[in-house]
Amino acid sequence: MDSVLSWITFLPIVTAVLLLAVPKEREGLIRGATVLSMALTFIFSLVMLANFRPIAEMQMIEQAAWIPSLGISYLLGVDGISVFLILLTTLLTPLVVLSSRHAITERVKEFHILMLVLQTGMLGAFVALDLFLFYVFWEVMLLPMYLLIGVWGGHRRIYAAVKFVLYTIVGSLLMLVAILCIYFDHHAQTGQYTFSLLEIYRTSFAPARQMWYFAAFALAFAIKVPIFPLHTWLPDAHVEAPTAGSVILAGVLLKLGTYGFLRFALPLFPAAALAFQPLFLTLATVGIIYGALVAMVQTDIKKLVAYSSVSHLGYCVLGLFSFNLQGYAGSLYQMLNHGLSTGALFLLVGVIYERRHTRDIAEFGGLAQVIPWFTVVFVYVTLSSVGLPGLNGFVGEFLVLMGAFGENRLAAVISAGGVVLGAVYMLWLAKRFLFGELSNDKNKTLKDLTAREAWVLAPILVLIAYMGIQPKPMLSMMEPSLKLNLEAVSRPGRAGHSGGHGALIGADRERWALAVMGTEYRRDTASAQGGVQ
Amino acid sequence: MNSGSMASGAALVFPDLSGGALNPLLPFLILSVGALVLLLLDSLFAKRNNLPWAMISSVLPLLALATYATRWPGQSGTTVFGPMYIEDPFASFVGILVCIATLFGMLLSETYLKKMGRYRGDYFALLAFSASGMVLFASTTEFLTLFLGLELLSIPVYILTGFLRRDQKSLEAAMKYFLLGAFSSALFLFGGAFIYGATGTTDLAVALRSAPQSPMLQIGFVLLLSGFLFKAATVPFHMWTPDVYEGAPTAVTAFMATSIKAASFGALGRLLYNAAPVTQILPIPDMLWWIAVLTMTVGNFAALTQSNIKRMLAYSSIAHAGYMTVGLVSFASSGDTEALAGVLYYLLAYTLMNIGAFGVVILWSEKGTERLEIGEYAGLGWKTPALGLAMTIFMISLAGIPPAAGFFGKYYIFRNAVEHGYVSLVVLGVLNSALSVYYYLRVLVALYMRPATREFTMDRSVVVGSVVAFCGLALLWIGIAPDTVLPGVPALVGWVRESVLTLR
Incomplete structure (x- = not known):
């Protein structure tokens, strides 16, 4: 299939538009159509995976003119970096919709339409290789998430929703300015007006300017990740969002921040990235420890998980700014892990919340006696999140720490302490939440996981084990692209060696960019130009 | 004489x-x-x-x-x-x-x-x-x-x-x-x-x-x-x-x-x-630079606190005049008519989104009394879903969020300003734009996130409804495909460019 990426991206929004015409009373049809569409999207993404070759360059390129007079094109592609993030998105979204069967009983139609639009936004941002197109998808995600939090959220939902939007938009608008600047900068150097990332990769920007460009991009992505101290919107958004919103937010949206670093900020502005390295290593380390410490003292389960996200994503950032293969691979792996385990945690919290309408840890205790299956699953996910060897979390954290150790021992050592803290707050949560005495009478009649809930969780649980026991297949698909991506910040010939950092410039960078572009893109571009003439 | x-x-x-x-x-x-x-x-x-x-x-x-x-x-x-x-x-x-x-x-x-x-x-x-x-x-x-x-x-x-x-x-x-x-x-x-x-x-x-x-x-x-x-x-x-x-x-x-x-x-x-x-x-571009910055900033800050929708849209229109003045700054300083093309595009988007928004306001007002407090729109997004959707499009377009045309308009103007070296002006412009998101979203907060406070019966009007629908669809169309030729309809970007080419 030539246009599988377009199918993946646009099937959801097309469904959403069709659903507009369905009367809102027909909830069954709406739910069914949504799940069906998302299942199809997932199947398309499996087709993509089947066609995926473990090579470094961009694949499955789709290219078309969009606004040609301004150099804006419709350019999609996938490589080892985005392939699993796309799969994560197409997997989590239908699960989330299935899990919302009982949680969302009002405004069903609007909820499903927004979920579909949101899915298109997220997938589009992962596959877009044109900066303008990327920006559009990036912003398209904003409104559905805003409404998900604001309409179906908790008591302080409006505050949380507005805060989420304002934080995000300030960062992204400054990124837009930077996109415009590099567009003209690229034109000044090459005489070509284009937003194609693959073309712009060829250009080395003057180091002084890179600082500004990087700062603008990094701000947008750091808010999204979120990197300490820009994280304050996250706990609010998570706590107020409905379960579906929380899962998507933690599972996918935050990944867009780290993905943005990996795809855009680091390779486009390597000199600046290297210059900013100490800052980001520091912030990542602080975030890891700070997030863990704050998580420890939370009384609301959701807030605890939210702060644990701050801590976990700190590892992702730490891995990225270690600028070595272990760090990169660990970071990307950790993104997927976090999406799965935190997604599952939010789903589990949602299960309990539906039954008890509270998330206060003090209200619980001793649940293991009443709902054993729930307990088993919860502990299993907890262990994954903590990084128990044999489950996925371990692989990611280990690789990140290994990468960081090669780069900055202090940061690595402190961050390793964060792993211990992670175990403390998660296990303590499990203890207070599930074990001990069953003191609260209201909990005595709790229902265990239903078949639907179990089925929703099952794929995630399987993946958690698979990714922990057998990381090799996925890592080997990511590795070529990561290795190539890393070369942008490594001196030629010394890639992978610690201490070999340096921005690739001149002819070396040109060679590197051509390698990323891949044969498919170059052939397409050549034939397109031939067609015009 | x-x-x-x-x-x-x-x-x-x-x-x-x-x-x-x-x-x-x-x-x-x-x-x-x-x-x-x-x-x-x-x-x-x-x-x-x-x-x-x-x-x-x-x-x-x-x-x-x-x-x-x-x-x-x-x-x-x-x-x-x-x-x-x-x-x-x-x-x-x-x-x-x-x-x-x-x-x-x-x-x-x-x-x-x-x-x-x-x-x-x-x-x-x-x-x-x-x-x-x-x-x-x-x-x-x-x-x-x-x-x-x-x-x-x-x-x-x-x-x-x-x-x-x-x-x-x-x-x-x-x-x-x-x-x-x-x-x-x-x-x-x-x-x-x-x-x-x-x-x-x-x-x-x-x-x-x-x-x-x-x-x-x-x-x-x-x-x-x-x-x-x-x-x-x-x-x-x-x-x-x-x-x-x-x-x-x-x-x-x-x-x-x-x-x-x-x-x-x-x-x-x-x-x-x-x-x-x-x-x-004369330092006209510099003067316009200050006018643009002040207009955007004053308009947006004043709009932040408005509770009356007409007043809010009035201040927002001041802010929009500021964005367009950004286009004039790059035009006046460089003489590059392309900078003016951005303003023309923006004017079209601006016309559609404002007419549409006022159209919705008219439809939501009642006989003899207009309903103009934003708070009075509470819950209306659910009672009149089509109008709510239309208003959402107008608000995100005014706020400059893609894919509505307001985004592309702002983008076009800011693009030209960056081209002529007005990066700081554009940074001020986008910060203003971020600010404006707050008050446009307040309308959506009322529409969708607050419980309805009043009984509401709407007189349907096919004519006004069609105007609103046209504006909404047109905004999406020119926002998503500003440069796509339909049979009989010229590509908009090409059109505005051609319009300024022979200016005299």
Whole structure:
């Protein structure tokens, strides 16, 4: 299939538009159509995976003119970096919709339409290789998430929703300015007006300017990740969002921040990235420890998980700014892990919340006696999140720490302490939440996981084990692209060696960019130009 | 009195009016003569006030649009009566915007005036008169014609503002607008007099080129510019806007918020084009830089705290004037007409999103009482889902969030500004834009996130509903595919670019 990426991206929004015409009373049809569409999207993404070759360059390129007079094109592609993030998105979204069967009983139609639009936004941002197109998808995600939090959220939902939007938009608008600047900068150097990332990769920007460009991009992505101290919107958004919103937010949206670093900020502005390295290593380390410490003292389960996200994503950032293969691979792996385990945690919290309408840890205790299956699953996910060897979390954290150790021992050592803290707050949560005495009478009649809930969780649980026991297949698909991506910040010939950092410039960078572009893109571009003439 | 322009224009021979020599004037003639006919009809049928005025009067802008359409693809342009009336693609584009705003203004008015109990024919004649003035205003470089256009567009709007004559706010607004408008006309005339005094010609295109060094001409130019900026409602000439927009009948607000912006930014573009020799001497781009920044900032900060939707949209329109001024800054400093193309695109998006938003406001108001507090819209997004969706599109478009056209418009203007090195201005612009998201989203908060507070019954109006639907769909279309050719519809980006190419 030539246009599988377009199918993946646009099937959801097309469904959403069709659903507009369905009367809102027909909830069954709406739910069914949504799940069906998302299942199809997932199947398309499996087709993509089947066609995926473990090579470094961009694949499955789709290219078309969009606004040609301004150099804006419709350019999609996938490589080892985005392939699993796309799969994560197409997997989590239908699960989330299935899990919302009982949680969302009002405004069903609007909820499903927004979920579909949101899915298109997220997938589009992962596959877009044109900066303008990327920006559009990036912003398209904003409104559905805003409404998900604001309409179906908790008591302080409006505050949380507005805060989420304002934080995000300030960062992204400054990124837009930077996109415009590099567009003209690229034109000044090459005489070509284009937003194609693959073309712009060829250009080395003057180091002084890179600082500004990087700062603008990094701000947008750091808010999204979120990197300490820009994280304050996250706990609010998570706590107020409905379960579906929380899962998507933690599972996918935050990944867009780290993905943005990996795809855009680091390779486009390597000199600046290297210059900013100490800052980001520091912030990542602080975030890891700070997030863990704050998580420890939370009384609301959701807030605890939210702060644990701050801590976990700190590892992702730490891995990225270690600028070595272990760090990169660990970071990307950790993104997927976090999406799965935190997604599952939010789903589990949602299960309990539906039954008890509270998330206060003090209200619980001793649940293991009443709902054993729930307990088993919860502990299993907890262990994954903590990084128990044999489950996925371990692989990611280990690789990140290994990468960081090669780069900055202090940061690595402190961050390793964060792993211990992670175990403390998660296990303590499990203890207070599930074990001990069953003191609260209201909990005595709790229902265990239903078949639907179990089925929703099952794929995630399987993946958690698979990714922990057998990381090799996925890592080997990511590795070529990561290795190539890393070369942008490594001196030629010394890639992978610690201490070999340096921005690739001149002819070396040109060679590197051509390698990323891949044969498919170059052939397409050549034939397109031939067609015009 | 005409000796000056005679001398410079050399061959001002009264043109041969046979054989279609007046064709370039057709849109203006249709609107102005049509307005006279409307007045006549009104007095003939004064007793029976149930004529379908909106339908009758909307023929005029439609006819004018049709004459514009026959001109597409436009030639490089032609003039009638020497420099007095220019017909070029730029004038056509502005004229089309004015006609769209007028058409929609008329269509919105019927429902609105009936709700308010002031349904009369002369109202529509005034709309048409004002529109004809706007067409004139953007189609000339000759000072007297320009002034004629200015007054022709302003005076009917003064009357329209006070059209709800039993409403104190409406009357107060009309008075304010009239007094301040008269003041700005005086500035404008004064400026024209200075320029004539310095150069002996009323053709600005000639005058501004002939003696750019003359201090008298420079003073005149700045005074003239102030008059324009007053109509465009930029800081510091914006004070009248909130009161007038709030007090005027909502349909009139929709009309003037959009069409006057189009006409005055169109005319400003033409003036700045011809003033290039002066702008190279005077720090006009710097001045516009400050005006742009102040206009955006004042508009957005003031809009933050508004609870009345018309007032909020008034302040937001000030902010939007600021964004468009950003386009003028890069145009004035570089002379690159591409920068003006961005402004034209923005004007179209701006027209559609404001008309649409006011259309929804009209539909949500009740007989005799308008519902204008944003808080009163609580829950309406669920009760009237289609209108809620439309309002959502208008708000995200105003806020500049893709994929609505407001985003691409802002993008286009900011792109041109970055190209000409105004990065700091653009940074201030996007920060303002982020600020504006807050108050536009407040409308969505009310619509979707707050429980309904009142019983609500809506009078359906197919006409207003269609206008709203058209605006919403058009915004999405030109936002997502600004450069895609439909059969019969030119690619918008190509069109605005072509419009500015032969500007004179």
